[in-house]
Amino acid sequence: MTVATGARIGVVTFPGTLDDVDAQRAVRRAGAEPVALWHGDHDLQGVDAVVVPGGFSYGDYLRCGAIAKYSPVMTELVLATGRGLPVLGICNGFQVLCESGLLPGALTRNAGLHYVCRDQWLRAENTTSTWSTRYEPGAEVLIPVKHGEGSYVADEDTLDELESSGRVLFRYVGGNPNGSRRDIAGITDTAGRVAGLMPHPEHAVDPLTGPTDDGLGMFLSALDALVTA
C-alpha cells in the first residue's frame, strides 16, 4: 500500500451530492490527494480509502441513501470493503452505508422534525478505528451537524452489541440534536475500517470556515493507518 504522502483518497459524487468539494478540500488539507469518483463508474481508480460525502443523493426523495446504494460505484465499494478498504460515510454518506448494509441500523427523521444546522459537541468513544486514532479517548470536539434525518436507530440487541464491542465512534454531548438512540453520532464496522458519522468533520478543518479544525483528525487518522499498513 502507498505511503501517506502519496495517499490517494477517493471522494464519491452522486447526483445531488453537496459536500464533495468540502471532503476533497479536507483530504487535501490532511496531506493526501483527493480523487473524484463518479457514481456511474465501476471504478475506484485504485484509491487507498474512500469518503462518501454528504448531500441529498438522488434528492433523497424515497429515503435518504436508498437509491444511491444501487449505483455502480457502490457495488465496487462494497466489494472493496471486503478487501479491507477504509471508508468514511459522512451524513448522507452514513445513510448510504447503512442502506447498503455495510453498517447496521438506520437514520430516521430528526425527533424535532426540523432540519438542524448547528455546532455540536461530540465525545470520541472509539479511538482505535482507522478514522479516529488521532483523538484522545474521551476527547470532546466541536463539529457542525446539518441534517433532517440523522436520528440513529437500531434494535436493542444491535445497540448493545455496538456498545460492548466498542463500535460507537462518537457520541453527542451537550444536547442530542436529533433523538439518536444512546446519543450515537457515529459508528464503525467490526473491523473499525468502515465508519459512518452524521456530523461533518470536513466542515471543521479550518477555523476560518468552520467552528474549529477538530475534524481534521479523522482524515489524519486514516493517513496514519495508510502509512503503517
Added chain:
Amino acid sequence: MARVVVDVMPKQEILDPQGQAVASALPRLGFEGISEVRQGKRFELEVAADVDDETLSRIAETMLANPVIEDWTVRREEA
C-alpha cells in the same frame, strides 16, 4: 376503538418528484414494466368509537393533507 386509514396522494396534475425518482431508478435496478410511480403518505389512526366520519374528514382535510396540492381518502378498517 377503530383503526382508520387516511391516504394522502399528490394530485394528478402536480409534479411528484418523489414518485418520479423511484420510477426512474427501477429500470436501473433491473425492474422493468413499471410505467408510473406516485408517492404519498399513509396515516393510521386509533380512533374512539364516537368520532364520526365528518370529524375524520375534517382532520384529513385540515391536518393530514394539503388540499392545494394533495387528494385524500379516509376509510375505516375492519377490525
Added chain:
Amino acid sequence: MARVVVDVMPKQEILDPQGQAVASALPRLGFEGISEVRQGKRFELEVAADVDDETLSRIAETMLANPVIEDWTVRREEA
C-alpha cells in the same frame, strides 16, 4: 396494466416522531378521541400485466421499504 399499492409503515417498536407530532397537535385543534397516529408512505405503481407478485415483493423489500425500520404490504387494486 394494473394498479399496485405498496404501503410502508414504521415498525411498531420504532419511534415515529411525525405520527406523534400529529397526534399531539389534534387535541390542540379541538379534535378529541384519537389515541395514536402513525405516519408512513403509500406508493401507487402502474404495473405491466406480466410483472409477478414475487417481483413486486422484491421491489417493496429492497427499495421502497427499509426492512430495518419499516414493514410493508403489497396489493393489487381491482381495476
Added chain:
Amino acid sequence: MTHSDLPETVRPDSVEHARETPELAQPHRELGLAEDEYQRIRDILGRRPTEAELAMYSVMWSEHCSYKSSKPHLKYFGTTTTPEMRSKMLAGIGENAGVVDIGDGWAVTFKLESHNHPSYVEPYQGAATGVGGIVRDIMAMGARPVAVADPLRFGPADAPDTRRVLPGVVAGVGGYGNCLGLPNIGGEVVFDESYASNPLVNAMCVGVLPSQDLHLAHASGTGNKLVLFGARTGLDGIGGVSVLASETFEGDESGGGHKKLPSVQVGDPFTEKVLIECCRELYGAGLVLGIQDLGGAGLSCATSELASAGDGGMRVDLDEVPLRASGMNAAEILSSESQERMCAVVRPGDVEAFMKVCAKWDVPATVIGEVTDGENLEIYSGDELVVDVPPRTVAHEGPVYDRPVERPAEQDLIAADNPNTLERPETPEQLRATLLRMTASPNLASREWVTSQYDRYVRGNTVLAQPSDGGVLRVDEDSGRGIAVATDCNARYTRLDPYEGARLALAEAYRNVAVTGATPMAVTNCLNFGSPEDPGVMWQFQQAVRGLADGCVELGIPVTGGNVSFYNQTGAKPILPTPVVGVLGTIDDVTRRIPTGVGEEAGETLLLLGE
C-alpha cells in the same frame, strides 16, 4: 388535415384561423388585459391574437413581467448613476441580474426576487420555488450560484395564520436551498400586522464567475438552435390561462380535464441541483451562446426575451417540448410555469456535445427551435402557426403607465406623531421593564430558530453567517478574495418617510457590509409595495426609488438590478412600504474579516462611532 376535421376543443387556434374569425370574442379581461391593451395587441398584429398569442401577451404585459407602472420611476436609477459609479459594473438593469467585477479576474452577480403571493397560498412550495427561481436567474448569467439569503416579513408572531405561514416558508427556503447545496448567509425575519394576509418572501442569490465567462441572454446567429433542458413541462401554474379553453371554445368546466388547475408549483430541488452542475459543465466547455431561465411566464417569457434581445427571428416547434401531462394545448405549453427548466442558444455544431453533457447529468434536453433570419417569433403547434409576433412587442415594448402619484393627506398626521410624545422610562424599574419588553419582542429576539434550519456551511467557503450583520464568503481560495452581502429594510421608518426610509435601508445594508471588513460596491433591491393604482402607494414608491437612488449617489455605488412587487395588500389596505435593499461588498482577504460581537477577553475597550 383541415380545421373542420377536428372537434372544436382540440383544434389549435392558428394565425390563419384568427384571420378568418376577426370577431371572435376573447377573454382578455379575465386574463388581466385592459380594453386598450387588447386593442393595442390587435393593432400590432393587424388582426385578433390567437389563443396562444393572447396568453403570451397577457402574462408578459402583466405588472410582474412588464414593470408597466414602475418603469417610469425606475429610470431614475439610470439617470442618477454616474460613469464612475458604473466603472466596476459588467451588467446592470435590463439583464437577468447585475454583475460586478470584484478583481483578480472574478465577477459576482446577485439579485433579489419576491415570491410573496405564492408563499401565502402554499407556504412551503411557494418559498421553495421562490428560491429556485432566483437561483436560475443567477445561473442564466453563466455564474455558479454560491449563496442565498432570505428577507422575510410576516404578520404578528402570535397570529394563527402566521403559525401556518411561517414554518412552511422557513422549511421551504431551507428545504430547497439546503438540497441545492447553497449556504444561507443572511436574511431578515420581521413581524408586522400589515403583512398578516400578505407575507413577504424575498430571496437573494449570489453567484460567481470568471469575468470573461459572462453570458448574456441573446438569441442571435441564423441557424443556431434553441435547446430546452431540465424538467418536463406540465400543467403547473397555468390556472389563469385555463379560461382560454373554457371561454374561447365553450368547453364545459368539467370537460377536457384541464380546468380548475392549481396555480401552485411544486419544486424539485434535486433536478435544480443537477441543472446547476450541468450548466457549469456546459459553460466550461463553451457550448452555450446565450441562456435564459424559465420563470414566471415560462416559455412565453424565455422565447420572446431571447428573440427580443437578439438580432433575428426565431422559430419554435411546440411538438418538440417534452410534456408531463397529456393533451396540453399551445397556450398551456407556452404559459406553463413548471420549475427547473432552462433555454439555451447553441451552435448547430455543438448540439451533439451539448446533449452529451446533459445525458451525463441525466438532464432531459430537446432542440425546440432555431434562430431565423426573419423578424418574428413564430411558434408552431403541429403544422399550424399559432404565434407570429414581433418579439420586442411582447418582451420589451409592453404598455407603460404614468400612474397618478399623490402624497396622502394622512402623511402629515403620521409625521406629527413623533416619538417625543412617548413616555420615557425614568426609574430603574421602568428601564428594566422596557428592556424586558424589548428582549421579548419577536422583532428583536434571536433568529436562531430560523437560521438553524438552514445549512450555512456547505461548500466550505462561508466565513461569516448568522449572527453576523453581513454574510461573508470566500471566492478565491488562493488569494483569499471574498465578498460580503447584507439585506435590510425598516418598513416602519419607510412608512413615516418613504424617501428617508429607503435611504436608511441602503445605509443600514451598507453599514452591515462595511462592519465585516468589506468595501461595499453594488446594490440590488426588491421593492415590495401595495397597489400601483393607489396614488398614495405610487407616491411611496416614487419617493422610495428617489431616496434609494440619491443615497446610492451619495455613497458612490450603483443599483445593478432588482425587482418590483406590487399589489401587496389586503383589501384596500397596503402593506408597509418595504423596499428591501441588498448590498454587495468585496474584501481582499477573508482572513481579515471582522466577526460580530463583543470580544472574548476581559478588559477590551468598547467604542461608539458616529453621532
